[in-house]
Amino acid sequence: MPMNSSLKYIPSIFYKRQPLQFTFFVTSRCNARCPFCFYWQDRHAGQDELTVDEVEKVASSMGNLLWLLFSGGEIFLRKDLPDLVDAFYRHNHPVIITLPTNGLAPDLILPRTEEILSRSPESAVVCKISLDGVGEDHDRIRNTPGSFDKAMETYEGLRRLGERHKNLQLGINTVFCRENQDDMDRIIDYVNGIQGCETHTISMIRGNPADGSFKEIDLEKYRRAVERLEDDLKGGNAKMYHFTLARLKTAQDLVQRRLIYETIRQGRRLLPCYAGRIGAVMSETGDIFPCEILDDRMGNVRESGYDFPKVFFSEQADAVRAKINSTRCYCSHECYFVTNILFNPLKYGRVLGQYLALTGKS
Ligand code: SF4
Secondary structure, three states, X not given: OOOOOOHHXXXXXXOOOOOOEEEEEOOOOOOOOOOXXXXXXXXXXXXXXXXXXXXXXXXXXXXXXXXXXXXXXXXXXXXXXXXXXXXXXXXXXXXXXXXEEOOOOHHHHHHHHHHHHHHOOXXXXXXXXXXXXXXXXXXHHHOOOOHHHHHXXXXXXXXXXHHHOOOEEEEEEEEEOOOXXXXXXXXXXXXXXXXXXXXXXXXXXXXXXXXXXXXXXXXXXXXXXXXXXXXXXXXXXXXXXXXXXXXXXXXXXXHHHHHHHHHHHHOXXXXXXXXXXXXXXXXOOOEEEOOOOOOOOOEEOOOOOOOHHHHHOXXXXXXXXXXXXXXXXXXXXXXXXXHHHHOOHHHHHXXXXXXXXXXXXX
């Protein structure tokens, strides 16, 4: 299967002035009301979302992307999602495209994913379904009766799509929060037993959720959960993605989970953050941010004539980057740890150690 190559991003290890990780919040609309959602304050009726024509212009002003992520809201509520993905696919040749979903609307998700897979043959398309508990626990945590069954119906439909489209990589994501921190073994066991699941990630709850009590977690329970995932991977009981360099990505995951634990435990930044340098976020209305945690706006693509570099290399953007450096802000957001590790040579020894531990275990 021909795939876009990640090797051309090696220079970014030394020269970090070009976004290669780009997150696009395509909508703030959502068909769920999860109490731990970090984007709940931005929910609106979908007014003013960037159109496909506008996104086409933004994408054409940008360079190649290693990793293109979509976020929301529920991204599949946008019927033009395949066209939005295609704009970036043609202009920016992403190696990996990540599509997260709550899985509540299989009738929308399955045909739209199939169209994306057909139109993005040279990208690894990672579909991540949210699963925060098993059965009714998931429904309760997500405050949506029937959501577990819907998510699993979507999962099964996607798994079948994967039989026809080898560029699909299917995974499950669990948000670690107060409500499920005692059920992690059960959730991990369940996911390990699902046919076709290529990765199970556990994301630490972040941001300012509607119900702040969900953030009252026991950090040692998080540590035990990530150690369990690690043991399963090294023992060959859990699977890995099948794209090129997937083993390297898994090794990075293992390093990342321990760093996240240590960052929260020590309450300080443990490695430089490249948000705003090789990472950027675009909101559904065109605002550009260095990451999805900070409110510091670098500018808006509508105000720049859809010229992304004009925003990203503006004085306003420089001020945001300077602030990130001077404040040494820190967070647990997994997506930024990915690039902060993979593009930091000082972490390669640890990644190599995990890589060797995984060798021969997939
Ligand atoms: S450490 Fe977190 S909050 Fe700070 S810039 Fe990086 S991603 Fe954003």
